[in-house]
Amino acid sequence: MLHAEFRDPLLVAVYDAECPWTREDDFFLGVVGETPGRRVLDLGCGTGRLALGLAAVGHTVTGVDPARASLQAARAKPGSGEVTWLEGTSADLPEAAFDIAVMTSHVAQFFVTDEEFGRALTDLRRALVPGGRLVFDTRDPAARRWEAWNPADSRRRVELPDGTVVTAWTEVTAVIDGAVSFTHHYALSDHRRLQSTATLRFRTEEQVRAALHTAGFRVEHVYGGWNREPVGAGDGELLVIAHLIGTA
Known part of the structure; x- marks a missing residue:
């Protein structure tokens, strides 16, 4: 989505x-x-x-x-x-x-x-x-921050107030003329997998x-x-x- x-x-x-x-x-x-x-x-x-x-x-x-x-x-x-x-x-x-x-x-x-x-x-x-x-x-854009948006460097554990634990990471899918497209991945403890996509302009x-x-x-x-x-x-x-x- x-x-x-x-x-x-x-x-x-x-x-x-x-x-x-x-x-x-x-x-x-x-x-x-x-x-x-x-x-x-x-x-x-x-x-x-x-x-x-x-x-x-x-x-x-x-x-x-x-x-x-x-x-x-x-x-x-x-x-x-x-x-x-x-x-x-x-x-x-x-x-x-x-x-x-x-x-x-x-x-x-x-x-x-x-x-x-x-x-x-x-x-x-x-x-x-x-x-x-x-x-x-x-x-x-000179800092090239998107280079750290990869599964290894961006992987993190998020705990919600209700105790739900989510593992999240990001991966870049395209870099074209200053526009960086990427996907956030979310893995829930009940084995659900969710995604969020976006493109940002640098x-x-x-x-x-x-x-x-x-x-x-x-x-x-x-x-x-x-x-x-x-x-x-x-x-x-x-x-x-x-x-x-x-x-x-």
């Missing part, structure tokens, strides 16, 4: 167990805290980890995601009533409603074609107020900057790591902070 870790309730639970709060969330929390107004859009909010953390410190947060099972998991968590949850995509965003928009957990890479990425950025521009900011992460810094400029954004910073290191000297990331051209 395509993107099953966001759409299948069992695999959503596996995803949640594998993805606790980390310094990545601290980075986004810090950038949001620097922004006046702080009406926050979390596009691709998934199971709500960051959205709930932002709401807990007083921000007004809207979490948007197309995956119903992920949103159901988010709504079941403590504090979920403080977040507005919307099942949908960037095309469903209200106009001029947010001071800052974030896309975390490499959501930007799910827009595989340039046309898809461009449409999402245009939608985000429409959803932000004058002076609005956009913050997102995308993996630096864009260079130059490609990211060009797409943002075309959509009407000016780049403030691009960092290479979660401690705001320069590109190439951090964690193999491109951490992008931008604002609307002519409004800040």
